[in-house]
Amino acid sequence: MTFETETTRLPLDLRTEALESILLERQLVDPKVMDTYIRMYEQDIGPLNGAKVVAKAWTDPEYKARLLENGTAAVAELGYKGPQGEHIVVVENAPTQHNAVVCTLCSCYPWPLLGLPPTWYKDPAYRSRIVREPRALLAEMGLDLGDEVEIRIWDSSSEVRYFVLPERPAGTEAMSEEELAGLVTRDAMVGIAKVAAPA
Amino acid sequence: MDTIADMGGMQGMGSVQYAPPDDPPFHNDTERKIFAMALLSMRTSGTNLDSFRHAINRQHPLDYLADGYWGRWLNCAENLLTDSAIIAPGAVEARARKLRGEDVEEPPVPEPNKPDYKPTAGGSIRQVDDPPKFAVGDRVRAKDIHPLGHTRLARYTRGRTGVVRMVLPAQVLPDTHAHFIAENAQHVYNVAFDSHELWGPEAETFELHIDLYEDYLEPA
Numbered sequence: 001m002t003f004e005t006e007t008t009r010l011p012l013d014l015r016t017e018a019l020e021s022i023l024l025e026r027q028l029v030d031p032k033v034m035d036t037y038i039r040m041y042e043q044d045i046g047p048l049n050g051a052k053v054v055a056k057a058w059t060d061p062e063y064k065a066r067l068l069e070n071g072t073a074a075v076a077e078l079g080y081k082g083p084q085g086e087h088i089v090v091v092e093n094a095p096t097q098h099n100a101v102v103c104t105l106c107s108c109y110p111w112p113l114l115g116l117p118p119t120w121y122k123d124p125a126y127r128s129r130i131v132r133e134p135r136a137l138l139a140e141m142g143l144d145l146g147d148e149v150e151i152r153i154w155d156s157s158s159e160v161r162y163f164v165l166p167e168r169p170a171g172t173e174a175m176s177e178e179e180l181a182g183l184v185t186r187d188a189m190v191g192i193a194k195v196a197a198p199a
Numbered sequence: 200m201d202t203i204a205d206m207g208g209m210q211g212m213g214s215v216q217y218a219p220p221d222d223p224p225f226h227n228d229t230e231r232k233i234f235a236m237a238l239l240s241m242r243t244s245g246t247n248l249d250s251f252r253h254a255i256n257r258q259h260p261l262d263y264l265a266d267g268y269w270g271r272w273l274n275c276a277e278n279l280l281t282d283s284a285i286i287a288p289g290a291v292e293a294r295a296r297k298l299r300g301e302d303v304e305e306p307p308v309p310e311p312n313k314p315d316y317k318p319t320a321g322g323s324i325r326q327v328d329d330p331p332k333f334a335v336g337d338r339v340r341a342k343d344i345h346p347l348g349h350t351r352l353a354r355y356t357r358g359r360t361g362v363v364r365m366v367l368p369a370q371v372l373p374d375t376h377a378h379f380i381a382e383n384a385q386h387v388y389n390v391a392f393d394s395h396e397l398w399g400p401e402a403e404t405f406e407l408h409i410d411l412y413e414d415y416l417e418p419a
Contacts, residue, residue, distance in 0.1 A: 010292060010295050010296070012229055012233075012266070012269065012270050012273065013227075013229040014295045014298060014299060015273060015291055015292070015295050016229045016232050016233055016236075016273055017295070017298060018291045018292070018294035018295035018297075018298055019236060019273065019276065019277065019291050019294075020232055020236060021294060021298070022286060022290060022291065022294055023236060023239075023243070026308070028243050028285065029235075029236060029239045029240075029243060033235075033239065034232070034235035034236065034239065035235075037234065037235045037238060037239075038225070038231045038232075038234065038235050041224055041225075041234070042223070042224055042225055042231070046224075047220070086322045086323060086324050087324060087367070087368050089365070089367075089389075104205070104206060104207030104208075104353060104355075105204055105205055105206075105207075105252075105256075105351060105353060106204060106252055106255065106256075107268070115224055116224035116225075116234075118218055118220075118222055119216070119218055119222070119268065120215050120216055120217050120218060122268045123215070123216065123268070124206055124209075124212040124264065125212040125213050125214060125215045125216070126215050127206055127207065128206045128207060128208060128209040128210070128212045129210075129212065129215075131207045131208055131355065131397075131407055132207070132208045132210070132397075132398055132402070133402075133403055134403065134405055135403050135405070136403065137215065140214060140215065141215055141217060150405070150406070151403075151404075151405035151406070152391075152405065152406045152407075152408060153405060153406070153407050153408065154408045154409075155207065155353065155407065155408065155409040155410070156410070157351045157353060157409050157410045157411070158323075158351065158367065158370055158387045158410035158412065159322070159323040159324065159370050160367050160368070160387070160389070160410055185220045186220050187220055
């Protein structure tokens with residue numbers, strides 16, 4: 001497909017409507033299957049899955065050991081598996097070790113644990129810069145890491161999906177697993193933020 | 200193919216347009232439908248995930264950047280369906296023009312021409328009998344090669360030396376799988392590169408980990 005100038009490029013919503021009308025009219029796709037995919041990733045699968053994995057790892061040392069040893073099997077214990085989760089490797093953050101994940105080549109992301117990626121993860125600025133100047137970029141995004149913190153960036157170039165186990169914040173010792181899961185954001189599980197202590 | 204998609208380390212892209220964690224996966228019906236149709240287009244066109252990615256990567260750089268993520272996915276669906284002659288070239292545009300009231304002729308429905316391709320299993324992971332060529336701790340160099348078609352050998356690693364940190368499950372080789380030549384399943388390695396090896400002495404200090412297929416690597 002060659003580049004078309006703004007004056008000739010048809011709007012995205014119109015082209016989408018056109019493709020859908022062709023595919024449905026010729027029965028090339030099943031609209032019920034379309035709706036199922038949309039619902040799955042809009043309602044059923046999202047970062048709460050990953051948050052539950054994190055909360056369990058924080059409160060159950062044996063689970064954490066299994067998670068770090070075999071991420072795929074450990075998250076499957078909680079029922080999380082499926083497309084874009086064929087093989088999951090969990091990387092652990094620590095006071096002097098910070099991990100962040102990217103897919104420079106497209107937008108690979110651990111769907112079973114985090115759902116679909118946010119727009120910023122899929123856009124050129126993050127993809128191009130996190131593998132070149134992570135400390136500066138993370139600071140721009142609100143995460144200041146001290147010089148003593150080693151940074152590791154994981155470029156997801158195969159079907160392996162990387163997932164960050166963030167540090168448990170201080171002051172959460174009395175919280176239940178469910179309450180802890182409520183603290184964990186997708187940003188922390190991608191590695192662009194830490195989990196904030198409760199207010 | 201050395202495409203626009205291979206943008207690790209490219210500069211000038213500006214700041215990250217961040218959205219808060221409650222930003223939803225889809226912002227409107229257009230995005231919802233593109234998501235579902237693009238995924239289903241693999242099945243309809245008789246292709247696979249690697250050809251899906253190549254159908255995105257090979258878009259003209261200006262389209263790639265200007266159309267945005269969902270525009271790329273729609274273009275991808277159109278590419279896959281056109282390549283397999285499920286829809287004619289120009290069919291989507293003609294239908295779009297018709298939908299907005301223009302008097303255009305739609306191209307005839309072509310005779311389908313799906314690739315001669317059948318996966319040996321679901322997903323991309325396979326069992327490989329040959330032992331891995333490399334082991335954890337080995338120094339390896341990413342080959343300075345320029346595959347003509349699809350590849351996952353990021354340009355910023357080519358010719359650079361790193362250390363194997365993990366031996367990962369064997370997977371189909373995207374370079375040949377995307378073009379229905381062969382699955383070519385092989386061991387995959389997570390290789391760590393020192394940032395200065397990649398970006399020079401002035402760069403920040405960090406470790407870059409990337410998955411590299413065995414064919415991409417040579418001993419260092």
